[in-house]
Amino acid sequence: MYFQPEIETMSREELRDLQLERMKWCVQYAYDNVPFYQKSFKDAGVEPGDLKTLEDITKFPFILKQDMRDNYPDGLFAVPRSKVVRLHASSGTTGQATVVGCTENDLKHWGECFARGLAICDCDENATMQIAYGYGLFTGGLGAHRGGETAGCAVIPISSGNTKRQIQMLKDMQVDVLACTPSYALHIADTAIEMGINPATDLKVRAGIFGAEPCSQGMRDEIAEKLGVQYCDVYGLSEVMGPGVAFECKEMSGLHLAEDHFFAEIIDPDTLQPVPDGEYGELVFTTLTRECCPLVRYRTRDITRIISEPCACGRTHRKIDRIIGRSDDMLILRGVNVFPSQIEQVLTGFPEIATQYQIILTTRGPLDHVELRVETVPEFPFDEIRKLETLKKRLAAELKGNLQIAVDIKLVEPKSIERSEGKAKRIIDLRKE
Numbered sequence: 001m002y003f004q005p006e007i008e009t010m011s012r013e014e015l016r017d018l019q020l021e022r023m024k025w026c027v028q029y030a031y032d033n034v035p036f037y038q039k040s041f042k043d044a045g046v047e048p049g050d051l052k053t054l055e056d057i058t059k060f061p062f063i064l065k066q067d068m069r070d071n072y073p074d075g076l077f078a079v080p081r082s083k084v085v086r087l088h089a090s091s092g093t094t095g096q097a098t099v100v101g102c103t104e105n106d107l108k109h110w111g112e113c114f115a116r117g118l119a120i121c122d123c124d125e126n127a128t129m130q131i132a133y134g135y136g137l138f139t140g141g142l143g144a145h146r147g148g149e150t151a152g153c154a155v156i157p158i159s160s161g162n163t164k165r166q167i168q169m170l171k172d173m174q175v176d177v178l179a180c181t182p183s184y185a186l187h188i189a190d191t192a193i194e195m196g197i198n199p200a201t202d203l204k205v206r207a208g209i210f211g212a213e214p215c216s217q218g219m220r221d222e223i224a225e226k227l228g229v230q231y232c233d234v235y236g237l238s239e240v241m242g243p244g245v246a247f248e249c250k251e252m253s254g255l256h257l258a259e260d261h262f263f264a265e266i267i268d269p270d271t272l273q274p275v276p277d278g279e280y281g282e283l284v285f286t287t288l289t290r291e292c293c294p295l296v297r298y299r300t301r302d303i304t305r306i307i308s309e310p311c312a313c314g315r316t317h318r319k320i321d322r323i324i325g326r327s328d329d330m331l332i333l334r335g336v337n338v339f340p341s342q343i344e345q346v347l348t349g350f351p352e353i354a355t356q357y358q359i360i361l362t363t364r365g366p367l368d369h370v371e372l373r374v375e376t377v378p379e380f381p382f383d384e385i386r387k388l389e390t391l392k393k394r395l396a397a398e399l400k401g402n403l404q405i406a407v408d409i410k411l412v413e414p415k416s417i418e419r420s421e422g423k424a425k426r427i428i429d430l431r432k433e
Contacts, residue, residue: 001124002115002151007260008315015316019263020054022288027051027060030294033078036063036071037296057263057286058274062297065098068239073099079292089137090238090337097137100238101292107146109289110241113258114147114234117247120313121207121232123177125152130173132166132180132188133212133335135159139242140212140335144179147244153177160184163191171197174204181335182215182223183367189226200228209234211243212335214323219367233322239298240285246320254307254319261289264320265297266306269327277308282327283320301328331359331427333370336405340426343372343407346398352380352391356417361429368431371408372399378414 010018028048030037041047044061051057068076077084085104089097102110123129129148133140141159148155153176156169160180166188169175178185185208192199199205205227211234215223224231235255236243245262246255257264266281267274275281283300287293303326307319331338340359347353354375362369374395376382392409399407 001119001122002112003119004112004116008116008256008317010316012316015259016054018260019288022260023054023057023263023286024048024051026286026288026290026294027057027296029078030296034076034294036067036076054263057265057297060297062272062284062299063295064299065239065301068098068100072097074101077101077292078294079103084292086142087137088139088142088238088242090139098239103291105289105291106241109261110143110244111146111150113241113261114143114244115151116258117209117232117234117244118147118151118153118177120247120249121177121209121230123151123153123207127151127153127176128156128173129153129177129179130156130158130166130170130175132158132160132178132184133243138335139236139238140181143236143242143244144209148179163188164195167192167195167197167199167203170199170203170205176204177207177209178205178227178229179209181212182210182219183213183335185210185223185227186219186367189223193226199226203227205229207232209243211235213332214368235320235323237300237302239293240287240295240300241290245285249311249313249315251312253311254321256311256315256317256319259317261287263288264306264318266304267299269301269303277306277318280305280321280324283323299327301326303327331361331370333368333403333405333407336403338403338405342403343399346395346402347374349398350391350395352376353395353411354414357426358417359427361427361431363431369408371410373410373412373417375412375414375417380414382411382413 031041031048040061046059050059083103084101086102089099131141131144133144135141145155145157158169189199206229208229209232220231233248233255234243235246246257248255263286265274265284267284269282280303283302283304285298287295302323304320304323307321354377356375358373360371381387388411392411396409
């Protein structure tokens with residue numbers, strides 16, 4: 001069992017001492033090896049020696065996702081390419097990738113963090129783990145894979161898709177833990193039922209590690225009931241590490257942060273000042289052990305709060321609450337980060353389409369549904385059905401190629417989308433609370 005009591009249950013005083021030691025290292029290391037930090041620190045009038053307490057981190061400037069795009073591909077790397085053993089990337093607002101790299105030590109720490117979550121689910125070297133997250137530049141599949149192997153599990157790297165085969169493997173291999181997005185977990189459960197299989201009794205899965213997209217309490221309950229599993233929420237983001245930054249324990253009252261590797265702050269997104277524990281705000285991370293891409297005060301844009309009360313599970317690392325929203329306009333659709341500006345960039349390549357659009361968010365059962373409403377230009381023959389369908393298919397294919405997800409498209413007549421005298425309202429959220 002990959003439970004590390006010497007780390008996960010150390011006293012708060014010992015943990016803070018460890019964090020301070022590692023934070024001092026990170027700030028100095030980033031300053032010495034990444035020109036971006038040398039400039040940003042100097043512009044803010046601070047230097048590494050100004051960090052004497054954990055609270056002193058607030059003297060240092062933030063780093064934003066845009067800074068990572070501006071330094072594409074490896075301007076924020078603190079090591080030469082010879083020390084990089086893996087590269088991951090996520091899309092940006094205009095399709096520009098945000099690249100992150102890992103040294104062997106980075107991967108080792110990542111595996112350890114994820115393995116702790118498997119221990120929460122009572123999964124060890126005797127367990128079989130099926131990974132239905134996507135493999136590739138997305139951190140989900142390979143992050144979970146490293147964690148499973150670190151925990152000693154037998155890992156099935158099936159990736160996403162081919163749902164009936166997924167179910168066959170779950171059954172034949174007597175899989176103990178399933179790792180995938182919540183929406184795909186529910187799809188697996190529903191498909192199994194359609195096949196005449198009761199997933200709660202006919203399969204041996206007892207735990208699910210689900211993340212990469214929002215999930216309502218109702219959907220959580222439905223997944224847990226249909227699959228008959230312990231639902232374990234995992235939090236991560238590629239810029240900071242990937243899945244495993246925080247894990248939900250069996251108390252299901254928040255997600256324990258891996259505080260020996262990450263220092264978390266919650267700030268008011270308007271004033272940028274820290275808020276007390278228990279108050280909601282934007283989550284900010286400083287990495288404490290990362291070698292390739294050290295981050296000092298990275299603004300995640302995720303809205304949550306710190307839960308500092310002792311947990312009945314015995315782990316002393318503080319928890320974050322479930323993410324309740326974003327401080328920017330990013331959407332998370334089927335585990336993929338999508339900005340409205342990405343959609344707008346695609347639309348500009350179609351002369352038949354105006355740049356007036358709206359993203360309509362609704363629910364279909366427990367799942368989020370996305371519809372993109374787009375106006376055609378006045379000269380487009382809107383009453384010619386064949387041309388309309390051809391345009392719709394072309395646009396759908398282009399969006400799928402850029403966003404990596406399918407979006408329902410509704411072409412509407414010119415001037416039919418309501419105009420605003422102020423900032424255009426691109427996102428209409430009609431989802432049920």
